Amino acid sequence: MPVTSKYQDKNVEQILSDVVNVLEKHKASNELSLMIVGNIATNLINSSKMPAEQRKIIAEKFAQALLSSIDTE
Template sequence: MPITSKFSDEKVEQILSDLVQALEKNEASTELSLMCLGNIATNLINCNVPLSQRKAIAEKFAQALMRSIDEKPTH
């Protein structure tokens, strides 16, 4: 079953493009990019999610990340 988002594809693509441009502008390596994105995720959860729900949200986020990882080589 496909996952349906409440956000428009156009909005998501624009934000992703902006994030990629910022990382490229700063010549961020993969490791630095992942560290920065992880810090953003942590900050969003800590600042916007009630303490009682943070662990569950973080676990769902990690599960979604794991499901989105390709298990086959891309190169």
């Protein structure tokens, strides 16, 4: 079952493009780029106003979504 987003594809694609452009501008390797993206995710989860006990659940759901979106072939 496809996941539907409440965000417009155009908006998501523009932000994604902007982030990729910044990483390319800084000539960030794949390893560094993944580290930065991981740090962004961690900072967003930790700085949110959600209760601390919910943060682990959100992180696990994020990790599951990431794993399900990886091409394995």
